[in-house]
Amino acid sequence: MVSFIDVDTIFSETYSEARSKFCAAASRAGLECENHPLTLVGEQGEQLAIDVVRLGSTKPRQVILLTSGAHGVEGFAGSALQTGIIESQWARDIPSDMAIVLVHALNPHGMSWSRRECEDGTDLPRNLSHHLYPPFPNEQYELFQPLLVPPNVTAQTLASLPGKSERIMSEHGIDNATPILRSGQYTHANGLTYHGVEASWSTRRWIEITRQFAGRAEDVMMIDVHTGFGDYGDLLVQNPSYRHSSPAYSTLCQWLGREPTGYSDDGSILQHRIETFEALHRQTKNGSRVAAMYFEFGTLPPSEFIDPWVVNNWHFHNGDRSGPEARTARKKFADFHYVRKLDWKKSVWEKGIAQLSDLRDGLVGSQYAV
Numbered sequence: 128m129v130s131f132i133d134v135d136t137i138f139s140e141t142y143s144e145a146r147s148k149f150c151a152a153a154s155r156a157g158l159e160c161e162n163h164p165l166t167l168v169g170e171q172g173e174q175l176a177i178d179v180v181r182l183g184s185t186k187p188r189q190v191i192l193l194t195s196g197a198h199g200v201e202g203f204a205g206s207a208l209q210t211g212i213i214e215s216q217w218a219r220d221i222p223s224d225m226a227i228v229l230v231h232a233l234n235p236h237g238m239s240w241s242r243r244e245c246e247d248g249t250d251l252p253r254n255l256s257h258h259l260y261p262p263f264p265n266e267q268y269e270l271f272q273p274l275l276v277p278p279n280v281t282a283q284t285l286a287s288l289p290g291k292s293e294r295i296m297s298e299h300g301i302d303n304a305t306p307i308l309r310s311g312q313y314t315h316a317n318g319l320t321y322h323g324v325e326a327s328w329s330t331r332r333w334i335e336i337t338r339q340f341a342g343r344a345e346d347v348m349m350i351d352v353h354t355g356f357g358d359y360g361d362l363l364v365q366n367p368s369y370r371h372s373s374p375a376y377s378t379l380c381q382w383l384g385r386e387p388t389g390y391s392d393d394g395s396i397l398q399h400r401i402e403t404f405e406a407l408h409r410q411t412k413n414g415s416r417v418a419a420m421y422f423e424f425g426t427l428p429p430s431e432f433i434d435p436w437v438v439n440n441w442h443f444h445n446g447d448r449s450g451p452e453a454r455t456a457r458k459k460f461a462d463f464h465y466v467r468k469l470d471w472k473k474s475v476w477e478k479g480i481a482q483l484s485d486l487r488d489g490l491v492g493s494q495y496a497v
């Protein structure tokens with residue numbers, strides 16, 4: 128049973144507003160909010176932090192860990208979902224041995240500065256487990272780095288990039304550059320999809336929080352909320368990189384009641400034999416059942432993504448971050464990941480909470496089906 132809420136009120140315009148709403152909702156509900164402050168400040172000079180609220184059992188047998196903002200700028204849908212869960216009292220019907228753990232803004236720096244990356248340039252979901260392994264080369268990424276981080280971002284330079292990209296692709300026999308970018312790289316902290324060579328601040332906190340809140344549970348369901356992929360307002364439940372032969376993939380299918388979407392054995396990340404959530408699996412106890420998934424809420428067509436990403440990244444690293452061009456670039460990139468229209472917000476809330484309810488039921492039901 129979900130109490131009615133005014134959907135517009137759970138969404139925010141800025142990181143600091145999102146954080147305030149989340150913490151205030153917890154306070155009104157009499158819930159403790161644990162803070163993990165970052166030493167850097169945000170775009171408006173505000174304190175940055177990861178905030179954690181637990182609903183339900185303090186010694187849970189089953190845990191749902193719902194995380195937002197791993198890709199910074201994508202954090203507004205997940206934040207609204209988390210605040211809405213508290214406001215609507217969605218968790219009041221959960222079994223007495225279950226906990227819902229809400230981890231708000233895993234990458235607060237990126238959420239505040241409208242960036243996917245953390246303060247050290249890492250892509251957090253990639254850094255999460257890739258930092259456990261030696262770096263691997265991605266020579267084809269090197270071909271594109273000068274285009275992804277160009278010398279300047281004038282209209283003329285931007286207009287020349289597709290032609291340069293096509294030339295590189297035909298010279299090197301590349302049909303599709305997307306998997307090259309998705310595979311990530313370890314060599315350019317100012318580039319895109321940078322794995323990082325050590326655990327970022329957000330990775331270390333994500334690991335600690337998982338161990339603290341889910342380390343002794345029998346069943347651990349992890350849901351990491353993203354935006355920017357899929358049809359407008361739709362929700363895709365995605366496999367975060369489990370091979371089809373992985374036990375976690377079977378658990379995920381069982382809890383979900385169907386197969387998730389997204390890659391698994393297509394080679395985009397698995398060619399490196401690294402599962403995205405491995406570092407978190409390691410925090411759970413032996414014999415527990417663990418599965419992670421992404422919620423992906425669709426926004427705008429993918430063709431509107433790459434240029435704003437390049438321009439915003441360029442201004443962050445090269446320009447005056449407080450200048451008007453940098454501010455415009457941030458807004459444009461943020462607008463791709465967060466549609467500030469009521470129909471989109473309603474869709475995110477309604478589809479998100481319906482899928483969460485199904486997953487909760489799948490988790491409860493699965494204990495009798497093993």
Ligand SMILES: [Zn+2]
Nearest residue numbers: 198201353354
């Ligand atoms: Zn994402």
